[in-house]
Amino acid sequence: MVSRPASLNTRERLIQAGIRLFGEQGFEATTTRGLAEAAGANIGSIAYHFANKRGLYLAAARYIAEQLRTRLALDETAAQAPVADRDAALAALRALARRMVRTFAEDEECRQWLLLVMREQVRPGEAFEILQAEAFGLVQATLGGLIARLTDRAIDDRRVILETHTLVGQIVFFLIGREPLLRRLEIEAFDETILAEIEAVIDAHLRLYAAPNADPTPTRPT
Amino acid sequence: MVSRPASLNTRERLIQAGIRLFGEQGFEATTTRGLAEAAGANIGSIAYHFANKRGLYLAAARYIAEQLRTRLALDETAAQAPVADRDAALAALRALARRMVRTFAEDEECRQWLLLVMREQVRPGEAFEILQAEAFGLVQATLGGLIARLTDRAIDDRRVILETHTLVGQIVFFLIGREPLLRRLEIEAFDETILAEIEAVIDAHLRLYAAPNADPTPTRPT
DNA sequence: GTCTATAGTCGGATAGAC
DNA sequence: GTCTATCCGACTATAGAC
Numbered sequence: 001m002v003s004r005p006a007s008l009n010t011r012e013r014l015i016q017a018g019i020r021l022f023g024e025q026g027f028e029a030t031t032t033r034g035l036a037e038a039a040g041a042n043i044g045s046i047a048y049h050f051a052n053k054r055g056l057y058l059a060a061a062r063y064i065a066e067q068l069r070t071r072l073a074l075d076e077t078a079a080q081a082p083v084a085d086r087d088a089a090l091a092a093l094r095a096l097a098r099r100m101v102r103t104f105a106e107d108e109e110c111r112q113w114l115l116l117v118m119r120e121q122v123r124p125g126e127a128f129e130i131l132q133a134e135a136f137g138l139v140q141a142t143l144g145g146l147i148a149r150l151t152d153r154a155i156d157d158r159r160v161i162l163e164t165h166t167l168v169g170q171i172v173f174f175l176i177g178r179e180p181l182l183r184r185l186e187i188e189a190f191d192e193t194i195l196a197e198i199e200a201v202i203d204a205h206l207r208l209y210a211a212p213n214a215d216p217t218p219t220r221p222t
Numbered sequence: 223m224v225s226r227p228a229s230l231n232t233r234e235r236l237i238q239a240g241i242r243l244f245g246e247q248g249f250e251a252t253t254t255r256g257l258a259e260a261a262g263a264n265i266g267s268i269a270y271h272f273a274n275k276r277g278l279y280l281a282a283a284r285y286i287a288e289q290l291r292t293r294l295a296l297d298e299t300a301a302q303a304p305v306a307d308r309d310a311a312l313a314a315l316r317a318l319a320r321r322m323v324r325t326f327a328e329d330e331e332c333r334q335w336l337l338l339v340m341r342e343q344v345r346p347g348e349a350f351e352i353l354q355a356e357a358f359g360l361v362q363a364t365l366g367g368l369i370a371r372l373t374d375r376a377i378d379d380r381r382v383i384l385e386t387h388t389l390v391g392q393i394v395f396f397l398i399g400r401e402p403l404l405r406r407l408e409i410e411a412f413d414e415t416i417l418a419e420i421e422a423v424i425d426a427h428l429r430l431y432a433a434p435n436a437d438p439t440p441t442r443p444t
Numbered sequence: 445g446t447c448t449a450t451a452g453t454c455g456g457a458t459a460g461a462c
Numbered sequence: 463g464t465c466t467a468t469c470c471g472a473c474t475a476t477a478g479a480c
Contacts, residue, residue, distance in 0.1 A: 165403050269458075
């Protein structure tokens with residue numbers, strides 16, 4: 001039994017309200033009254049749980065980062081990758097790519113985060129630093145480590161960084177550009193069939209790293 | 223010499239203000255007074271040029287779509303592609319991909335459009351229909367036609383649609399996910415060197431379509 | 445404590461002068 | 463084409479009646 005279920009619920013509800021309202025209206029335009037009302041909480045609860053409006057905003061960013069880490073199982077993948085051999089690296093890469101596809105294409109909650117995250121992309125503030133340090137950076141490092149291993153390049157090689165970015169873009173766009181894709185496919189939502197096809201397409205692109213010799217511009221052995 | 227330079231300027235400035243304010247605050251929260259002030263115009267000019275606030279919003283969406291079509295030279299590419307042979311299709315695909323990279327990575331104005339476009343992605347309204355019909359759909363159709371040609375598939379093949387989406391995601395993410403990438407690269411902005419490297423990475427992925435037999439799951443000849 | 449009347453504010457739209 | 467003044471509807475806040 002939890003010690004303060006009502007309190008934790010209020011905190012959770014405030015964060016959810018924050019993600020929604022900060023994303024839709026921006027930080028300044030969002031009022032503490034609006035946040036409290038949307039959360040079904042008392043105005044004073046913001047000060048109690050987060051000190052002030054800014055604290056709630058940063059907590060919302062931390063929540064998003066934490067959820068991403070959990071859903072993508074980033075910590076486990078990062079921990080196992082460095083010591084893995086080549087086949088294990090490829091398997092880890094495919095598994096992580098698959099988790100990303102499932103998370104971004106299937107999970108409805110992710111869509112709630114989009115506007116807040118995009119605001120921080122367009123005008124990065126302190127919340128961006130949190131997202132970068134606690135989520136984006138881990139995705140870059142984990143995927144980058146695996147791709148570096150597979151292409152026999154250094155982990156800081158710019159080619160590795162750009163390939164990592166490209167891979168993330170492929171997958172994330174199933175979240176960001178979902179509506180135009182659904183229109184083109186003439187469907188209302190992703191079903192299991194299409195999700196499997198998406199995975200197959202991503203997997204085909206991962207094959208670019210499977211055969212390092214196929215790369216026409218290999219890194220020179222320093 | 224233009225016949226009504228002053229008028230065009232007011233109209234233009236209102237659209238620019240609309241893209242910014244509607245994106246930042248959303249349609250409802252944005253006031254006509256705020257729009258007029260941001261544009262350095264008077265309130266009545268909104269009614270004169272766009273009938274009402276909603277008209278300005280839709281005009282902003284149309285402006286974005288038109289700018290995209292122009293920058294990507296979509297109309298020309300779409301017109302030439304269907305009759306092209308295989309090599310010409312590949313060349314057209316590479317050229318269009320290159321234009322997209324340059325537009326999204328280099329052009330600062332594109333960043334202004336992001337929030338408005340993302341709002342329409344998250345909650346599609348009439349403006350989304352405009353963007354889809356006058357820009358996104360053309361990108362899908364043009365790229366899809368070229369990829370279909372290169373992979374010997376039908377233009378409505380779901381694999382073609384998904385590959386097209388994946389390609390767009392790769393490139394667009396250099397606009398959307400620019401900040402995390404700049405952090406990782408430890409640079410402040412894209413320079414010519416990195417742009418060339420980005421193009422090379424995208425080009426390597428295009429090579430997946432260059433050899434149709436390399437595709438492990440070919441379409442069955444219906 | 446609840447309800448309601450009224451005053452005040454805000455924002456979109458309109459009309460008409462220049 | 464641009465600008466000012468104004469109207470009207472929606473919402474908010476307050477206050478007084480009960």
